[in-house]
Amino acid sequence: MTVSAWTLALRAIVGREVLRFVQQRERFAAAVVRPLLWLIVFAAGFRMALGVSITPPYETYITYEVYIVPGLIAMIQLFHGMQSALSMIYDREMGSMRVLLVSPFPRWYLLCCRLVAATVISIVQVYVFLLIAFAFGYDLPAWGYVTLLPAAIVTGLMLGSLGLLLSLTVRQLENFAGIMNFVIFPMFFLSSALYPLWKMQESSVVLYQICSINPFTQAVELLRFALYGQLNEIALGWTLLVLVVALLLAIIGYSPSRGMLSRRAAARGE
Amino acid sequence: MSPEQTLSHMIGTPALAVEDLTFGYERDGFHLDRVAFTVAPGAFTVLLGPNGSGKTTLLLLLTRLLESRQGTIRVCGFDLRRTPARTLGRMGVVFQQPTLDLDLSVQQNLRYFAALHGLSGRRAEQRIADELERLGLAQRRRDKVRVLSGGSRRRLELARAMLHEPALLVLDEPTVGLDVPTRSHLVRHVHALAQETNTAVLWTTHLIDEIDPRDQVIVLNKGRIAASGRAAEIGAKEGGGSIAQAFQRLTVDPRPAEQVAS
Numbered sequence: 001m002t003v004s005a006w007t008l009a010l011r012a013i014v015g016r017e018v019l020r021f022v023q024q025r026e027r028f029a030a031a032v033v034r035p036l037l038w039l040i041v042f043a044a045g046f047r048m049a050l051g052v053s054i055t056p057p058y059e060t061y062i063t064y065e066v067y068i069v070p071g072l073i074a075m076i077q078l079f080h081g082m083q084s085a086l087s088m089i090y091d092r093e094m095g096s097m098r099v100l101l102v103s104p105f106p107r108w109y110l111l112c113c114r115l116v117a118a119t120v121i122s123i124v125q126v127y128v129f130l131l132i133a134f135a136f137g138y139d140l141p142a143w144g145y146v147t148l149l150p151a152a153i154v155t156g157l158m159l160g161s162l163g164l165l166l167s168l169t170v171r172q173l174e175n176f177a178g179i180m181n182f183v184i185f186p187m188f189f190l191s192s193a194l195y196p197l198w199k200m201q202e203s204s205v206v207l208y209q210i211c212s213i214n215p216f217t218q219a220v221e222l223l224r225f226a227l228y229g230q231l232n233e234i235a236l237g238w239t240l241l242v243l244v245v246a247l248l249l250a251i252i253g254y255s256p257s258r259g260m261l262s263r264r265a266a267a268r269g270e
Numbered sequence: 271m272s273p274e275q276t277l278s279h280m281i282g283t284p285a286l287a288v289e290d291l292t293f294g295y296e297r298d299g300f301h302l303d304r305v306a307f308t309v310a311p312g313a314f315t316v317l318l319g320p321n322g323s324g325k326t327t328l329l330l331l332l333t334r335l336l337e338s339r340q341g342t343i344r345v346c347g348f349d350l351r352r353t354p355a356r357t358l359g360r361m362g363v364v365f366q367q368p369t370l371d372l373d374l375s376v377q378q379n380l381r382y383f384a385a386l387h388g389l390s391g392r393r394a395e396q397r398i399a400d401e402l403e404r405l406g407l408a409q410r411r412r413d414k415v416r417v418l419s420g421g422s423r424r425r426l427e428l429a430r431a432m433l434h435e436p437a438l439l440v441l442d443e444p445t446v447g448l449d450v451p452t453r454s455h456l457v458r459h460v461h462a463l464a465q466e467t468n469t470a471v472l473w474t475t476h477l478i479d480e481i482d483p484r485d486q487v488i489v490l491n492k493g494r495i496a497a498s499g500r501a502a503e504i505g506a507k508e509g510g511g512s513i514a515q516a517f518q519r520l521t522v523d524p525r526p527a528e529q530v531a532s
Contacts (some may be wrong), residue, residue, distance in 0.1 A: 005388040012385030016378075023373050095367030102363050103386035104355035201323070248394050256337040 071193025098194035151226030285470030362431035375486030
């Protein structure tokens, strides 16, 4: 197979996911409205209750809305990562995954293509959100929109590969509520998305420790620093580590000898 | 006929060669036990077996959705385990479950698949036009798959499986859920296809009436091959003339009868 065949397959897989996403307008709307609600309603309410002091990367006192923007960007990517896990499970149940897997490309490559597709779509959502937030008067440093991009690629890939790994453990298509309760909410609330970790430390050391090791916290911090043109090396390191480990485990889990896609069918002896 | 197909025809390499294929564990009864058979280029071969005979396991192994530690699968001489890309590239598959994207158009579905098999640009468009024409779907090119009937969807899946001109076409109970006229139309169509394009076909079913007396038949029962040969020959040897009786006799489970006797 030539290089062009590989890029052709990548473009086709990303193209299919984008087409499917565009057709589900409600999903797109929900993905953008959700963080906007947090920003406009929730943050406005908490503005009085929470003051955020000067901590890096911020150079002045900031309002609470400014504080939670990176957390909301990460939330969009977290939701989309889980959403694409769900679509992997759906494809597996409905059989369209088989069409992908009988193509002559190795599985690890096909999984990576799906991961790239999920990341691309999550980044589109992030920028649409930032555009609307800008229209509402929440503006960021102009360069922040550019320096955010590489960070959003890394965090999108990391949260997407956690989604791939999760899609292995969920046996069949269930509703989104389970993932919501047991993955999204804990990851989101036990992180630095809504409150700085030093505040958390004041109330509970155990919770603080859990928050610190949560990969989602690392993603939020990477995005937060990137928005202000800075690189948080520790956050980048942890995010990359989680990305690599989750992706490797997912690739192992999806290998043909493990028969993840068909174990049940074979067990039924059909 | 592609040069490669001609060549394999001349030197006698089968389109599909399965040897010693075993899957499962002895303690819970093999799903497949030392299965071996070949399909010649251009031959229409029916894999016949009751539910639970191991047909689906065999199909999963052939399409590499599962891997077995024992036995080999070769397509046009290429080993599926050693050279999966080359082997899968020579195989077209129609799955039992519908696998089209309902909200995408006929054309979008086919382009996606073409790209996954390395066909792009004008070549892909040409192949898509040819296959749609052959299956009488040319007018539906821009329609969403959701508005197509069950029969048309199946034909579209067949068109899709033929886009990259495979040497071997594998169909897993392709007539499930289709009405009788659509079913017989599909059976006739795939027979014609095998002849016109010299594509070897492996068609799995549990329905006797889909078999033509001239077809090659492999009867699978409880993970083993119970009989193989031309339908008419198997009928003559095992069933007093009819493949239906032969199938009945070959796949009947003797145990319930014994239990009744005792």
